[in-house]
Amino acid sequence: MPFVSSRPCQDGAGVASLPGRRRPAEKDPFVTARRTAVVLALALSASLLSACKEDKPPAPPVPSVLVLAAAGAAGSEGPSYSGEVRARHEADLAFRVGGKLVARLVDVGAQVRPGTVLARLDPADLQLNVAAVRAQVSAAESDLALAKADLDRYTALARDKFVSPAMLDAKTTAWQAAAARLDQARAQLAVSGNQAAYGTLASDRAGVVTAVLAEPGQVVAAGQAVVRVARPDEKEVLVYVPEGQLAAFKAANSLAVTLWARPDLRLRGRLRELAPAADPATRTYAARVSLPDAGADVQLGMTAQVALAEDAGVPGILVPLSAVIERGQGPEVWVVAQGKALRRPVKVAAYREDGVVLAAGVAVGEAVVAVGAHKLVAGQAVRPLPFKTEAR
CATH class of the missing domain: 1.10.287.470 (Helix hairpin bin)
Structure with missing residues (x-):
């Protein structure tokens, strides 16, 4: 009978040793740690290699811009100026003495004659x-x-x-x-x-009351305007001319006047008076344009537009207002040549309702960027698209 040992195993498993059977080899902790280190090193190397690998960015899209061909502006009307129809002769009437205003006998629009009582003071x-x-x-x-x-x-x-x-x-x-x-x-x-x-204010002329400057109950001083009376027989338009366009305005042979209320009516104007000094606030010059052909349908206070006549047109290149931008170095436009955007400094001759007249910087036929010029960079590749509204 073979001998069977009843001693427990050294590993404490409590399994009796059998003759002819080999025990499994024990795991070495140093080998396991070495294998783990190798695996971590390989993983770290792979992550570093993937991080160092650069992805190729996609090519940026070529932006589209709206362009139009620059057109000549010669032969069209020059700059226009908005103004108001005024009477050539108007006066602010006032009391020669001070006192309390007790009665005002006229309103705006009233027709008066010499001797018509306008207002009274407390007597x-x-x-x-x-x-x-x-x-x-x-x-x-x-x-x-x-x-x-x-x-x-x-x-x-x-x-x-x-x-x-x-x-x-x-x-x-x-x-x-x-x-x-x-x-x-x-x-x-x-x-x-x-x-x-x-104490009784009477009109010394025939005309129409255009303004009431005092109300009953108000204490007025001697010489303080109470009523404004204008003679409607001679009419003119009061406009303000910028100093940069003063020379062209003075040199105009004739002026064309249109009314906002009567766009079908075109009147001939003549420069009667031009202020010798600019207004300190607006830096513009007051100009009075007489209307020798104005009839009764031209009412005082109407909005009028005064423009240089066709024979005094401003030559140049006409572009849309949106094409001219300002970045602190003077006005400029952008043109497209051979698929690239190019910056062009320009000189503005006049601003009009249909666009801007350029005196220099752009030639007729060049593709001018009409929309989106403020986002362009010199030399940038662009894709031109036709602008539907052409400058004329």
Whole structure:
């Protein structure tokens, strides 16, 4: 009978050793750690290689821009200026004295004639002033009568040698002074009467009331405008011209005037007056364009457009307003040549309703970028697309 050992195994498994059977080899911890390190190193190398590998970015798309062919602007009208129809002769009427306005008898648009009463002041103070001056006249008349009586008595006494010549001279001087005071009082009475009459404001001309500048109950000073009256027989348009276009405006042989309310009506204008100095706020020059052919349908206050006539047109290249951009270095446009965007500094001759007239920088027929020029870079490849609205 074979011997079977009953001792437990050293690994504590409690399995009896059998003859003829080999025990499994134990795992070496150093071998396991070495294998783990190799696996980690390979994984790290693979991740580093994948990170160092650069992906090729896709080519950026070529942007599309709207372009049009630059057209000539010669033969068209020059710059236009918005203005208002005014009367050539208009005046602000005011009281010659101050006081409280108690009545205004006209409104805007009223037709007036010479002598038409426009407004009235409170007459109480003016009448009291007349009464006070009239009392001064009465007192001066009494003083003059007394001085004349004294002079007559002293003249008789001096004839009989009862008074000295010096006393007679004093009475004569007193009589002359009393007469002068009476003249002064009478003059003041006349002035007071005029001032009382000035409490009624009447028109001194025929015309139409274009503005009311004071209301009843308001205290107005002497000379403060109350009503504006204009003569509608001679009409003109008031416009403001920029200093850069002043020379062309002055050199224009004739001016074309159109009305916003009557676009079918075209009037001939003539430059009548041009301000010698620019307005300090707007830096523009006030110009008055007379309308010799204006009829009754041309009303005061209408919006008018004044443009240089065709014979004074501004030559150049006409481009859309959106094509001209400003980046701090002056106006510029962008053109497309051989599929690339090119920057062109330009000189602006005039701004019009249908576009911008360029005096230099672009030639007729060049492809001008009409939309999207502010996003372009010099030399950038672009794909031109036709712009539907052409400059004319």
